[in-house]
Amino acid sequence: MVISRHGIAATSQTLASEAAAQVLARGGSAIDAAIAANALLGLVEPMSCGIGGDLFVIYWESKTGKLTGLNASGWSPRGLTIEFMKSLGRDAMPQEGIHSVTVPGCVDGWERLHKRFGRLSWRELFQPAIYYAEEGFPVTEIIQDTWKSATAKLWGDEAGRRIFLPEDKPPAVGQIFRNHRLAAAYKLIAAQGAAAFYKGDIARAILKTSARLGGKMSAEDLAEFQSEWVEPVSTEYRGWKVYELPPNSQGIAALEMLNILETFPLFNYASASLEDLHLKIEAQKLAYQDLRRYVADPRFAKLPTAGLISKSYARERAALIHRDEANCAPAPGKPPSTAGDTIYLSVVDRDGNIASLIQSVYLSFGSGVVVDEYGFHLQNRGALFELDAEHPNALEPRKRPLHTIIPAFMEKDNIHIGFGIMGGYNQAQAHAQFVSNLVDHNMNIQAALEAPRFTKLTFGGCDVMIENRVPAGVREGLAARGHNLEVLADFSGWMGGGQAVLHMSDTGVNYGASSPRKDGAAVPEAPPYFGPHPR
Numbered sequence: 275m276v277i278s279r280h281g282i283a284a285t286s287q288t289l290a291s292e293a294a295a296q297v298l299a300r301g302g303s304a305i306d307a308a309i310a311a312n313a314l315l316g317l318v319e320p321m322s323c324g325i326g327g328d329l330f331v332i333y334w335e336s337k338t339g340k341l342t343g344l345n346a347s348g349w350s351p352r353g354l355t356i357e358f359m360k361s362l363g364r365d366a367m368p369q370e371g372i373h374s375v376t377v378p379g380c381v382d383g384w385e386r387l388h389k390r391f392g393r394l395s396w397r398e399l400f401q402p403a404i405y406y407a408e409e410g411f412p413v414t415e416i417i418q419d420t421w422k423s424a425t426a427k428l429w430g431d432e433a434g435r436r437i438f439l440p441e442d443k444p445p446a447v448g449q450i451f452r453n454h455r456l457a458a459a460y461k462l463i464a465a466q467g468a469a470a471f472y473k474g475d476i477a478r479a480i481l482k483t484s485a486r487l488g489g490k491m492s493a494e495d496l497a498e499f500q501s502e503w504v505e506p507v508s509t510e511y512r513g514w515k516v517y518e519l520p521p522n523s524q525g526i527a528a529l530e531m532l533n534i535l536e537t538f539p540l541f542n543y544a545s546a547s548l549e550d551l552h553l554k555i556e557a558q559k560l561a562y563q564d565l566r567r568y569v570a571d572p573r574f575a576k577l578p579t580a581g582l583i584s585k586s587y588a589r590e591r592a593a594l595i596h597r598d599e600a601n602c603a604p605a606p607g608k609p610p611s612t613a614g615d616t617i618y619l620s621v622v623d624r625d626g627n628i629a630s631l632i633q634s635v636y637l638s639f640g641s642g643v644v645v646d647e648y649g650f651h652l653q654n655r656g657a658l659f660e661l662d663a664e665h666p667n668a669l670e671p672r673k674r675p676l677h678t679i680i681p682a683f684m685e686k687d688n689i690h691i692g693f694g695i696m697g698g699y700n701q702a703q704a705h706a707q708f709v710s711n712l713v714d715h716n717m718n719i720q721a722a723l724e725a726p727r728f729t730k731l732t733f734g735g736c737d738v739m740i741e742n743r744v745p746a747g748v749r750e751g752l753a754a755r756g757h758n759l760e761v762l763a764d765f766s767g768w769m770g771g772g773q774a775v776l777h778m779s780d781t782g783v784n785y786g787a788s789s790p791r792k793d794g795a796a797v798p799e800a801p802p803y804f805g806p807h808p809r
Contacts, residue, residue: 275720275776275785276796282786283307284773284796285619286322286696289411290314291788291797293402294621297394298799304621304629305333305391306399309384312633313403315617316650317456318411319793320438321420322615322696325459325471326645327635327653328376329383330519332506332681333391334690336626336779341683342390343519345674346383346501347655348376352671353490356661359669367659367669370427370642372489374654376675378471380633383501385468391627400464407457410450414793416767418447420615424638433644434651455649472496479647487643495672506683509533509583512541512713517683518705521572525680526582527565527702531557532709533588534595545715546726546744548751549597554710555738555757556595558703558730559604565702566733567606570666571674577666581609600756602736615639616679616701618694622775622784624799630681630692637698684709688780691719695789697770700729704770719774720787727769739768765791 276282281304283294293314294307302310308331316324329346354373368374388396413421421444428434428444437453438444445451462470470476477496484491506517509529516532518525534557543550564582572579581587587609594601616634634653635641641654658676659669667676681694682705691712695704704727711722726743736758740749743764753759762768771792776785786796 275718275787276798277783277785278798279783280801281307281621281623281799282775282784282796283311283619283621284775284786284788284794285311285315286617286771286773286792286794287315287318287414287417288793288795288797289318289406290619291795295797295799297399298623300394302394303391304623304627305387306394307621307623308619308629308631309388310399310402311619311621312384312631313400313460314406317403317407317453319417319617320651321424321638322635323617323633324635324650325380326378326640326650327633328379328655328677328679329631329633330523330679330681331383331387332517332519332630332683332692334628334683334692336777341506341517343504343506344383344387344501345504345519346379347522347674347677348379348499349672349674350376350656350659350669351490351495352492354656354669355671356663356669358490359661364661366661367657369637369657370654372484372487372641372643374641374657375484375489375491375643375652376655377495377499378653379499379501381463381468381471382499386501396467397464400460404457404460404464407453407460410452412448413445413451415447416793418445420638421445427639427642431642431644433646434639434642437644437649453649455647459648459650472499476648479645480652483643483645507579507583511536511709514684514686514709514713516709518680520579521569521577522674523677523680524565524569524702525682526569526579527561528680528682528705529583530564530588531561531703531706533583533585534560534592535706535710537589537592540710540714545711546748548748551728551744551748551752552755553595554707555728555730556601559601560591560594560607561702562699562733563604563606564609568666569676574670574673575666578609584610598755600736602756604734616696618681618696618773620692620694620773620775622692622777622786626777626779626782626784628683628690628692628775628777630683630694632679632681632694632696634679680705688778689776690779691774691776693719693772693774695770695772697768699731700768700770703729704772708772719776719785723772723774723787723789729769739766741766741769767791
């Protein structure tokens, strides 16, 4: 772990961590540093995030102990309906292209967060991203590998090909990459605020791109969008309080999975042992069936959120788990009724405030559609809608789709942890495994991020991906119980990179961690040993 009495920023790319640490050293808050890092990540890790995507945040104030949640996920265009999609011959939502695009919520989210929790000026938060967009940065290894795998998608869009395939190929490791068009967008946002994106020049460029491709986005869809302050939902896991954001995100699946696991003595088993992994895989299947069946935009559907994360419901679901046999046909339960690619970053400032932030354009390079004049991709979150009108997550005008990206927070006594692990439907199950590693297996935050994991990205069946650091004997035991394993590399990207920060409120000491599955690092704020920072 990185351990410091000053602030720490942990992100998926070291230049972004460094920029956030410098913001902290200038007296910036955890939110200031998180916004600066996120803006820079939109440049250096463009396949994963950017201003064309959505944002979720959990923010913890050390002075008051208050948690605040922000849902900055955008809605579908008013003209994008089930009837329209079926008129195109569609029986399922497209996974890319203009009709998978929803309104990007990121920039509005940044502005709302800064107005409430920022200390530095809005304009200076974009200086690191503008600097690197104009001067260039060397492309890092894991990001380059992902970039290369998306070559065909980038080739399908003229602007994407021109900007992101210099010399008609992805940049090599260490090659200097620039994006002057994105720099222009950041300059507008820095000078004019979110209005530049939703009502100004950037909005007009988005609408021009959408119209050229036959999209349904209107000026009103952009101008009328507002992100939403929300109350985090939580459960207790063996004395720890674990928080996620409510639907339309998948956070409740992590809480339901933890509630199911709490009924079993995982602390009696070694991490990544046969019993440990079998129970976690089976709990994941049950929680994810409920995720797929029930999670949607609560403004459009009445959701059994409290029932899904109740302890009594978890006991019902846990009773379905066979200790010696995999369930290949899990089904959603009936909870009691009650009234893609991604970046994650966490920052703790010198006062102990914690920003747990996740932001994404969903699948690699989002919809594949680049806003021509400004060099960023639009997200494809609309791909997660259903075209079954009876489903809670059915496509409707101005509705937010089921969302996979989730920030998290957990605390016990004087220990407060902001954490997140990226990767589409990997996230909720990875959160539960991280929490179990800390609580059941007494790992620190770095070890908990590094520990071998499994992930299951399908609904139903007995297929499961697992890292090859899980001992061969354990893998053989899982196979004997009916699990169909796909064995991946030591630190597979399918398991999702992640970051975590921890604040000890009794000592004031901060800790940071970053997963080796990404190019990033946890970087501490430099103390003022050379005197005050020149302004």
